[in-house]
Amino acid sequence: TDDKNGTVPTPLTNYLDTQYFGEITIGSPPQLFNVVFDTGSANLWVPSQSCSPFSTACFTHNRYDASQSRTYVENGTGFSIQYAAGNVRGFLSEDVVVVGGIPVVQVFAEAASLSAMPFIFAKFDGVLGMGYPNVAIDGITPVFDGIMSQHVLTEEVFSIYYSRDPKHSPGGELVLGGTDPDYYSGNFNYMDTKETGKWEVNMKGVSVGMEMMFCAEGCTAVIDSGSSYITGPASSVSALMKNIGAQLDESGYKVNCNTVKTLPSVTFHLGGQEYSLTWEDYILWQTQIEADVCTVTFRALDVPPPTGPMWILGANFIARYYTEFDRRNNRIGFATAV
Numbered sequence: 001t002d003d004k005n006g007t008v009p010t011p012l013t014n015y016l017d018t019q020y021f022g023e024i025t026i027g028s029p030p031q032l033f034n035v036v037f038d039t040g041s042a043n044l045w046v047p048s049q050s051c052s053p054f055s056t057a058c059f060t061h062n063r064y065d066a067s068q069s070r071t072y073v074e075n076g077t078g079f080s081i082q083y084a085a086g087n088v089r090g091f092l093s094e095d096v097v098v099v100g101g102i103p104v105v106q107v108f109a110e111a112a113s114l115s116a117m118p119f120i121f122a123k124f125d126g127v128l129g130m131g132y133p134n135v136a137i138d139g140i141t142p143v144f145d146g147i148m149s150q151h152v153l154t155e156e157v158f159s160i161y162y163s164r165d166p167k168h169s170p171g172g173e174l175v176l177g178g179t180d181p182d183y184y185s186g187n188f189n190y191m192d193t194k195e196t197g198k199w200e201v202n203m204k205g206v207s208v209g210m211e212m213m214f215c216a217e218g219c220t221a222v223i224d225s226g227s228s229y230i231t232g233p234a235s236s237v238s239a240l241m242k243n244i245g246a247q248l249d250e251s252g253y254k255v256n257c258n259t260v261k262t263l264p265s266v267t268f269h270l271g272g273q274e275y276s277l278t279w280e281d282y283i284l285w286q287t288q289i290e291a292d293v294c295t296v297t298f299r300a301l302d303v304p305p306p307t308g309p310m311w312i313l314g315a316n317f318i319a320r321y322y323t324e325f326d327r328r329n330n331r332i333g334f335a336t337a338v
């Protein structure tokens with residue numbers, strides 16, 4: 001991979017279009033970890049060597065061993081993070097983290113306990129939050145802020161490409177300091193983030209087919225590279241699922257695979273532009289032995305006001321629209337992914 005603005009792009013792995021992650025190293029000599037680059041959070045954590053052998057989720061992943069690193073600095077402050085599903089508990093440590101070829105001395109969390117659900121299903125080891133400092137737990141300076149303060153980036157931006165087809169390689173790419181023209185076509189359309197210091201924007205509405213059906217009076221859209229799916233208010237998502245004839249079962253909304261090609265586009269009105277997803281973008285078609293399964297990659301999630309009501313645009317959106325996260329201008333840019 002050639003050099004882009006002083007950094008090396010990080011190729012990402014795409015696991016079944018639902019988990020995207022890439023490699024970083026921590027410590028000297030470097031210890032390898034696969035992490036989700038998550039714009040919806042702002043902390044770095046990886047499983048710890050000191051985690052209990054009974055913590056299956058921890059035991060089946062790469063673990064950081066402080067005793068093997070000559071650049072390790074003890075901290076010991078407690079740490080815990082609660083996700084929509086799952087939680088992580090541990091303690092803080094400091095060491096040299098290398099992301100996209102750039103070293104940064106970083107305070108991160110060693111996870112001593114990981115909830116079995118959902119981390120036993122994780123194909124990655126940890127999470128590297130790419131969010132703003134004000135959402136960082138314990139006020140820890142996030143990795144990207146540590147990199148920006150070194151003034152090695154041509155532009156204070158990072159960009160994410162997620163592939164749509166697990167068979168293509170690479171499954172995605174993170175660029176620090178720029179964008180990668182290999183993965184988008186046309187121009188970027190930009191929109192300012194809300195003043196909250198989060199990767200979220202004002203959305204003007206959500207249409208199904210030609211009809212504006214949701215968020216007509218405006219709402220918030222979070223652009224979240226750490227979410228597999230799109231989430232929306234439960235009332236809106238259930239109305240949308242009813243409209244496309246989807247049934248909710250224990251693992252999400254399903255549609256009959258032979259109706260899929262007739263499904264309407266779902267359009268998100270952001271920054272004066274319309275971003276449409278077709279069935280190819282929002283249906284996960286899994287060929288199984290007995291019958292194919294077609295999962296709708298939308299989930300209901302109610303976030304109470306004042307934060308909500310909100311939609312979270314995750315990997316299935318980013319896979320269609322190559323995304324540039326601009327910390328210099330506090331804006332997000334979308335271009336058509338190729």
Ligand SMILES: COCCCC[C@@](O)(c1ccccc1-c1ccccc1)[C@@H]1CCCN(C(=O)[C@H]2C[C@@H](N)[C@@H](O)C2)C1
Nearest residue numbers: 019020040041083084085118121122225226227228315
């Ligand atoms: C694109 O790749 C996405 C990675 C998968 C995310 C995820 O699907 C997952 C699946 C299996 C095992 C673990 C995790 C997982 C769990 C927690 C953190 C990171 C990954 C998450 C499942 C629960 C809801 N969800 C979030 O809240 C996410 C929302 C996001 N902002 C994070 O903070 C947590 C997404």
